[in-house]
Amino acid sequence: MLFDSSLRRDLARTFGATLVVILTIVLTMMLIRTLGQAALGRVAPQDVVLLLGYVALAQLPTMLSLSLFIATVSTMTRMYRDSEMAIWFASGVGLSRFVRPVLRVSWPVLLVVALLALFVWPWMNARSAELRERFERRSDLSRVTPGQFQSSRDGRRTFFIERDSEDGRTGRNVFILTAQADKESVTSARSGHIENTDDDRFLVLDSGQQNEQNLRSGDKTLARFETYKVQAGDRVLSSADAPPPKARPTIELMSEPTPAAQGELTWRLGLTLGAANLLLLAIGLSATQPRRASNWNLLFALLSFVVYYNLINLSQAWVAGGKAGMGAILVTMHGGVLLLAIALLWWRDNGTHWSLRRHTGDGGGSGKGRLKQRLQEACKK
Known part of the structure; x- marks a missing residue:
């Protein structure tokens, strides 16, 4: 009980602080970009705040996944450095035992990521397109101050x-x-x-x-x-009759087997599956040496996040271009990452025991014999 409550409390606190920092940075960058578009006459100045809200909703799944990933790695890395992990390991708690409390904290976030990617993302793109189209339909005379x-x-x-x-x-x-x-x-x-x-x-x-x-x-x-x-x-064509795939509902994409629709659906499902896989990867990538004052594991974890999410974007292009099927990409990429995360957890739990057996010899009897022989030689000296 103490194990679960302490881990959930630290993870929730770190996740909240990380999300605030990332949200502030991203919103600042998006605000500068939106103001630049308004200055160039691409969007209406009175729609800047509304368009910024739509852009924030579009980036929110990625920000939530990144915040959850960083929070998990940071919390467990701190536990390694404070020797808390050594205490739990000595008590018989393996690293795979941390999956349950981490998921209990993270499942609401994963559910929000899924809802945003599957339902809010197309709605936001449709509203943004309407704002831009409405501004483009305005006459050149009405744009002038x-x-x-x-x-x-x-x-x-x-x-x-x-x-x-x-x-x-x-x-x-x-x-x-x-x-x-x-x-x-x-x-x-x-x-x-x-x-x-x-x-x-x-x-x-x-x-x-x-x-x-x-x-x-x-x-x-x-x-x-x-x-x-x-x-x-110039004449501005309406996009209401033929909206792009990113502005179409998920249910509509499922009923249309075109490559563009399948590519967009692959990307939406990839965000949800990627958030869950990265959570398992974070538990395995958080291992560090308490005596080593470095953040290489955090840097390596961030590199893994960047590579994985770039692969998700590439998978959309591959499916949309007809180079691969949606089912094959989902099973190969995200299933492979899931197996990699499980293998990493298994190696963290059992790799140390195998290393000790290799140093002491194969089998308990020979290891004890060698240890007894070394103790006798040390006593004679």
């Missing part, structure tokens, strides 16, 4: 306007700089408004002029107009 120059989505136009309506469809003192391969034009007008024709959007300018220059010949043309219509943005 009054009194500031800003480029269009394709980078070929630069706008400057003063808005006089709340819906963003009408503006005054409009300035447009259009740069193409062989010509450059500057268009200015007193006012302009947006008109929608089918799936295209046009900016209709009133009372203005256009100064066009041919970059190859150097010829200049000045034209005045009462009404001028220019396309305000």
Whole structure:
């Protein structure tokens, strides 16, 4: 009882602290990246916080698995260095006995990882795609901040306007700089408004002029107009009818045997199986020498985590590319890692006994005889 309670308490405390640190680092990096996308005009500034929440949900399964893995390795490494493991081993408690209390602490986290990977991940990708698509469907005129120059989505136009309506469809003192391969034009007008024709959007300018220059010949043309219509943005296709595999529900992927759907399903299942396998690996990789003041086992454990998760990403590409089947990848990769974790636990429990037998000789009688002979020789001396 003392064994289980003390291990669960230390593991839960270390897991909470590790998750807070990793979550803070990842959220800071994602916030900087999202703000950069907003500054470049790829996402709406008012959707930054919402998009950051979606990105955090997308990275949460990996963060939970990594936090649980580091917490297990750190807790058991501390027990090795404080000689607690030596006490438990001397009491007849093997390393495989630690699997039960570790799983009792970790099973809620593993369940959350499975739910996030199988259900929340596609929902989050669908909502993120809707946010980006909604922003892309906005006209180039509505993206411009009054009194500031800003480029269009394709980078070929630069706008400057003063808005006089709340819906963003009408503006005054409009300035447009259009740069193409062989010509450059500057268009200015007193006012302009947006008109929608089918799936295209046009900016209709009133009372203005256009100064066009041919970059190859150097010829200049000045034209005045009462009404001028220019396309305000390229047609944006909706992804609601054909969403990507990462935005489709897991049940829908199971009913579709295409390579892309199978690859995405392999990745989602791989996150869940990988979290459980890494938990068993962490118990075996935490062994260290108490007299050796180094963190090589922790570094090796982190390297194992990176390699394993890169293999999970590669497995998605292999299945999506038709190089391997989903069942073969799941059984070969994750089954192999499970066997490796079990073999490591067995070796930690029995490797020491075999080493002692090898040094003392094969069989108990010969070992005792040699030990008795050495003691007699030492007494004679």
